Amino acid sequence: MGVIDVLAAVGERFPAVRKPERKPTLYRRLAWTGVILVLYFIMSNIPLYGIPPQNIGGQVDLQRIIFASSAGTLMELGIGPIVTASLIIQVLVGAKIIKLDLADPEGRRKFTSAQKVLALAFAALEAVAFTVGGRYWVGTAIEPGPLDYALVSLQLFLGALLVIYFDEVMQKGWGIGSAISLFILAGVAQGVVWSMFGTIPGVALDYGLVPAIISNxxxxxxxxxxxxxxxxxxxxxxxxxxxxxxxxxxxxxxxxxxxxxxxxxxxxxxxxxxxxxxxxxxxxxxxxxxxxxxxxxxxxxxxxxxxxxxxxxxxxxxxxxxxxxxxxxxxxxxxxxxxxxxxxxxxxxxxxxxxxxxxxxxxxxxxxxxxxxxxxxxxxxxxxxxxxxxxxxxxxxxxxxxxxxxxxxxxxxxxxxTGTGLLLAVGIINQYYAMITRERALETYPLLRRILGEEVV
Missing domain, CATH: 1.10.3370.10 (SecY subunit domain)
Structure with a gap:
């Protein structure tokens, strides 16, 4: 039994999102996508409990865009663990180091289960590393104890866990596209809006372009x-x-x-x-x-x-x-x-x-x-x-x-x-346009759906 088989076997013991018995309508999938997007924004603005107040706003940097993360919140880790896990497994499979046929349903199942386990492992490792290093208490008089470390680590891990299940909901057909692409697009859009209208209380009230134009x-x-x-x-x-x-x-x-x-x-x-x-x-x-x-x-x-x-x-x-x-x-x-x-x-x-x-x-x-x-x-x-x-x-x-x-x-x-963010955002928007256009065509012409063997709930 190879490494991928062991990871897949462990992943199958975790709760999983079931695929819909029949494909939901486009509007229902859009609704699920909207709900997950709203939950992402809510999590991006909920500060971690048990740490000193953090300045959640600030400059939009590469790490924040790529990992769709938000400092000091439940989305601190963002999509980092699942992106890193997926990339590692894909490279190993593509390089034939791990033999896995992704065109086969059984191969895809193993890939998904192994990716989940590896992503959870990265999430746990990063959560502990972030807290034990004292990142959230630097420059303060607070001396965190073991309970503080455990509490903050648990929040970071649960945030990453929710992101993994959000992506699974989307990938199983309840939503459109993937949560990874959706969150990256949301992060880029948020960064653009922040650059246009953002203010940092106590630091730079004229941070964004529009406030700067108004003030000076x-x-x-x-x-x-x-x-x-x-x-x-x-x-x-x-x-x-x-x-x-x-x-x-x-x-x-x-x-x-x-x-x-x-x-x-x-x-x-x-x-x-x-x-x-x-x-x-x-x-x-x-x-x-x-x-x-x-x-x-x-x-x-x-x-x-x-x-x-x-x-x-x-x-x-x-x-x-x-x-x-x-x-x-x-x-x-x-x-x-x-x-x-x-x-x-x-x-x-x-x-x-x-x-x-x-x-x-x-x-x-x-x-x-x-x-x-x-x-x-x-x-x-x-x-x-x-x-x-x-x-x-x-x-x-x-x-x-x-x-x-x-x-x-x-x-x-x-x-x-950022340039990388804009490149990703334009590509993701093109993908969403193509997917939504296809779904509209299938709903407009039911015969196409029958030919493709798809049914609507």
Missing amino acids: PDLTLLARPNGFPDLTGFFATLAAIILLVYLQAMRVEIPITSERFKGIRSRVPLQFIYVTNIPILLVGILVSDLLLIQGLLADYLGVESRAYQIYSSIVYYLSPPRGVVQSIADPVKTAVFIASWTVLSIIFGYMWVEIAGLNPREQAERLIKGGLAIPGMRSDPRVLERVLRRYIYPLTFLSSLIVAAMVIVADIFGAYG
């Missing part, structure tokens, strides 16, 4: 210090959204013909952004995890320790700058950020194409199995692979480079919600 409407709003939202970031946000929508709609078409129905020709559309947002998402997760470890090292080793200072210096140069002022003030950091994120995005792009089965060999095999071929070419996987290689690998390089460049430029100019 002058040219300093073009580029504000301290990473505060400015007009440059506002226009960068608009430009990034428009460009992302345009690029994600672009396709590269490959002509094909059917071996079964001679003379019928069509085209296979490949997304111009072939790797979608996966490479930059992986870079964001990597840097976010490094930032998380940095916080834990500060708790346990202290900010004066040599190890912490070396580590924090590395993370500092890998982290995105906040706006034009910071980018110009530290050109070395900006240069290292640009180079590291570009290289990592390209590496992760190629890695994901191989792991996710998007490489030329597997795409050629799918075409052959579907009875399709390229006009003028023999129906041989090796021949098709050579043709597809001319399309797929250049697209992988170019799309990885483009998404990295867009995120880097957006961060340098201080786009609201």
Whole structure:
């Protein structure tokens, strides 16, 4: 019995959300999605009991966006545990280290159960690490005891547990999409709104752009210090959204013909952004995890320790700058950020194409199995692979480079919600639009639903 089997066996002992006997209507699924979204916002604003008052508001950073977290609340861990667990298992499966067929229902069941157990393990580990390190009592006269540690750790763990079950409710068909995507989108939207209208009592009443315009409407709003939202970031946000929508709609078409129905020709559309947002998402997760470890090292080793200072210096140069002022003030950091994120995005792009089965060999095999071929070419996987290689690998390089460049430029100019957040948000909105359009079509034309074998409650 392998590791994945052990984790799956343990996961099956946990309570699980049952799939609906018949598929709920679109409006019922939208209602469930709305309820879960409201619960997320409520949890993001409920402070942890037993800790000194925390300033929940503040600047929108990469870690907060990627993990949909909110400091000092029940959503402190956010989706971090489940995202990290899912990523680890997917990489191991894609690299054939763990043999698991995700196309098989039994394989998917094992994957889901193992992911739940691993996510719970990460949640417990992070919850204990956050509290024992004394993070919530730094700078106060309070000396926490074992009971305080246990109480706060339990709250953090329960918050992460609820997120895992929220995602399970969505994935089992009660809602639309996944809770992970929903919470990331909500976090980005919240960050954009905060950058526009936010105020920090006692620190910066003019933090957001609109309060700043009202209190001091002058040219300093073009580029504000301290990473505060400015007009440059506002226009960068608009430009990034428009460009992302345009690029994600672009396709590269490959002509094909059917071996079964001679003379019928069509085209296979490949997304111009072939790797979608996966490479930059992986870079964001990597840097976010490094930032998380940095916080834990500060708790346990202290900010004066040599190890912490070396580590924090590395993370500092890998982290995105906040706006034009910071980018110009530290050109070395900006240069290292640009180079590291570009290289990592390209590496992760190629890695994901191989792991996710998007490489030329597997795409050629799918075409052959579907009875399709390229006009003028023999129906041989090796021949098709050579043709597809001319399309797929250049697209992988170019799309990885483009998404990295867009995120880097957006961060340098201080786009609201961070460049990574905007990239993820636009992709998630496109996915939701496609899913809702499909569901509307199935409800409008019941015959399509019968053909697909779906029934409505």
